[in-house]
Amino acid sequence: MEVAMSAVTGELVSRLISFLMNKYHSSSHAQSEEKKMVERLQSLLMRVSTIIEEADRQYITNTGMMMQLKMLSGAMYRGYHVLDTLMYKTLQHIGFDEVSNDSPSSLYLAIPLKRSRKTTSKHDEKAMHLGALESLEIAVANMAEFVVLLCGCERMSRRPYDIYLYTDNFMFSRHAEKQRLLSFLLQQNDPPGDCAPAVLPIIGGAAVGKKTLVAHACGDERVRTRFPSFLHLNGDNFMRVDQGRTMFGMMLIIIEFSSDISDDDWKRFHSFSMRMSRGSKIIIVGRLTRLARFGSVKPIFLSALSYDELRYLFKTLAFGSIDPAEHPRLLQIVDEFTEVLHNTQGSLVSANTFADVLRSNFNVQFWRCMLDMRIKMVNRNLSKYGVEPTLLIDQGHSVDITDYVLHPLSVTRYKIDVSINKEMPIVKFGKLVADPSIRPKQDFILVSWESRMPPHNSFSYFVTSHTEDRHDSSALPGRKRRGVLI
Numbered sequence: 001m002e003v004a005m006s007a008v009t010g011e012l013v014s015r016l017i018s019f020l021m022n023k024y025h026s027s028s029h030a031q032s033e034e035k036k037m038v039e040r041l042q043s044l045l046m047r048v049s050t051i052i053e054e055a056d057r058q059y060i061t062n063t064g065m066m067m068q069l070k071m072l073s074g075a076m077y078r079g080y081h082v083l084d085t086l087m088y089k090t091l092q093h094i095g096f097d098e099v100s101n102d103s104p105s106s107l108y109l110a111i112p113l114k115r116s117r118k119t120t121s122k123h124d125e126k127a128m129h130l131g132a133l134e135s136l137e138i139a140v141a142n143m144a145e146f147v148v149l150l151c152g153c154e155r156m157s158r159r160p161y162d163i164y165l166y167t168d169n170f171m172f173s174r175h176a177e178k179q180r181l182l183s184f185l186l187q188q189n190d191p192p193g194d195c196a197p198a199v200l201p202i203i204g205g206a207a208v209g210k211k212t213l214v215a216h217a218c219g220d221e222r223v224r225t226r227f228p229s230f231l232h233l234n235g236d237n238f239m240r241v242d243q244g245r246t247m248f249g250m251m252l253i254i255i256e257f258s259s260d261i262s263d264d265d266w267k268r269f270h271s272f273s274m275r276m277s278r279g280s281k282i283i284i285v286g287r288l289t290r291l292a293r294f295g296s297v298k299p300i301f302l303s304a305l306s307y308d309e310l311r312y313l314f315k316t317l318a319f320g321s322i323d324p325a326e327h328p329r330l331l332q333i334v335d336e337f338t339e340v341l342h343n344t345q346g347s348l349v350s351a352n353t354f355a356d357v358l359r360s361n362f363n364v365q366f367w368r369c370m371l372d373m374r375i376k377m378v379n380r381n382l383s384k385y386g387v388e389p390t391l392l393i394d395q396g397h398s399v400d401i402t403d404y405v406l407h408p409l410s411v412t413r414y415k416i417d418v419s420i421n422k423e424m425p426i427v428k429f430g431k432l433v434a435d436p437s438i439r440p441k442q443d444f445i446l447v448s449w450e451s452r453m454p455p456h457n458s459f460s461y462f463v464t465s466h467t468e469d470r471h472d473s474s475a476l477p478g479r480k481r482r483g484v485l486i
Contacts, residue, residue: 034086037129041083044136048076051143051150052175058153059222060179061187068146070176075135077173077308082132084315088328156220173309174213177300181217184297185252185281186226197253197273197280201295203287204302206394207347210285213302214254227252227281235259238269250277257286266294304342310351311338317355322362333367340371344378345390349459353449357430373433376403393461401463404429405436411461414445426460 055069184200204210217223218230229251238255253273273282284291292299305313315324315334324331341350354374358367381389381400389399398410425444432439432446443464450458 037133038083038086041079041086041133041136044133044140045076045079045083047140048072048079048136051147052076055150056175056178057156058150059156059182059186060150060153061183062149065146065149066176066179068142069179072139072143072146073173073175074306074308075132075139077306077312078132079136080312081308082129084324084331086129087325088331156222173305173313174209174302177213177302178216180300181213181283182220182223185217185220185223188279195274195276195278196270196296197276197282199282199284199294199296201284201286201292201299202302203289203292203299205287205304205345206390207349208302208304209348210302211256212348213300214283214285218252218254223252226279230254232256235261239265250280252280253282255282255284257284257288257291260288260290304345305348307338307342310342311335313348314338314341314351314355317352318358320359327362327364329364330362330367333364333371337367337371337374340374340378344388347390349449350390352451353429353459356449357433360430360434370433373403377401398464404433405439407436407439408466409439409463410466411446411463414460414462427463 052069052073060066060069181200181202184198202210202213227250231251231253233253233255235255235257253276273280284294304310311334314337315331318334319327319330324334337354341354354370357370361367377400378389380403381387381392384400385392385397387395387397392399393411393413396413398412400409401411402408425440425442427438427440427444427446428450429446429448443462446461446463448459448461
């Protein structure tokens with residue numbers, strides 16, 4: 001009996017050891033494969049980013065090259081996403097400790113870190129990684145002709161502003177669109193048969209970067225040399241321009257339309273524009289696809305950034321000069337934050353707003369807290385109005401931001417109005433969510449984000465209190481309301 005038990009025990013121990021050895025070798029093999037994939041991705045991304053940066057320094061007029069540039073940039077952002085994912089897993093394997101700043105407030109430390117996440121099978125995850133790697137390899141393999149043709153393109157002169165953006169790894173996306181706009185402005189493509197200027201419509205949703213794209217092109221040295229004067233108009237005043245003085249000479253006219261206009265109004269304006277010298281151009285900026293009918297060339301349609309593009313931008317803005325590898329747990333929160341912003345049609349302004357706040361404190365609980373506040377704010381407005389906050393603001397309606405300060409507040413888009421008291425307090429969003437006690441008792445102006453680059457545009461909202469609708473359903477259980485962030 002003892003002999004039999006000894007044999008059975010020996011067999012079980014042998015199988016256990018064999019199982020553990022196989023698991024160890026399997027794990028080691030998987031980690032080795034991931035390491036090789038990381039190295040391959042890093043090599044490809046270095047080559048791709050070099051090509052894209054160099055392409056941004058050239059004037060590209062070839063339509064096929066613009067399409068290749070767009071495909072290449074898409075593969076690059078997808079590759080960066082996969083690289084961060086693999087790097088995060090590697091840091092987990094080696095037991096990297098999270099480095100975080102000590103927050104002066106203990107509020108964030110009381111917030112639990114639990115969060116439900118979407119689960120992805122190992123097979124699907126591996127397929128995604130291999131897909132990104134394959135896309136990059138194909139893109140790089142097809143770049144030989146592109147690079148040769150790129151060498152024949154005229155080189156742009158760089159301004160200190162652009163050099164700073166490249167240094168800060170901030171020159172972001174819209175590569176093909178920027179080239180198309182520059183090509184339109186610099187080429188001789190006037191309509192044949194008359195002196196009417198060429199018209200390019202730029203169509204896109206709210207805050208997708210239409211005016212930013214135009215501003216970038218207008219800052220180009222060759223564009224400024226070609227057009228001695230720029231004229232900015234909108235749908236309210238484009239019919240009231242001075243027909244004698246304003247419309248004389250060669251110029252670039254930029255018209256921003258917030259709504260559609262009649263064909264008759266456009267024909268009258270178009271007849272006025274013939275007073276300008278041949279070679280003048282008109283850019284139409286608007287959200288309505290119907291505005292494209294006024295163009296003399298193919299419109300530029302700007303869609304919202306893809307998830308991979310938005311994630312790359314948000315990560316770059318949130319970490320700034322800090323190496324994300326030093327904060328692997330924050331990289332995971334970046335994924336979740338990007339998903340929330342992307343799914344709720346969060347604009348570039350929203351990405352900049354929250355990135356500015358997150359960059360002030362690299363504490364995991366603080367980042368989780370900000371993510372929770374955003375989710376709760378979105379859900380509150382969906383429950384009350386059935387519409388996402390971004391669309392509410394875009395349509396001129398108020399948005400409930402109670403969850404940011406635990407006080408019933410609503411915001412609407414701020415417009416300069418002489419009826420509004422000039423002494424009205426101005427509060428920055430980052431300071432308000434960090435310390436709700438600074439909230440003014442009366443109505444105030446909330447600055448969500450201010451650009452760090454000239455001309456330092458700010459995005460503001462008019463904030464009002466609605467204490468009559470006050471309820472405590474969003475408060476954390478068992479905690480006092482004063483100063484508590486959710």
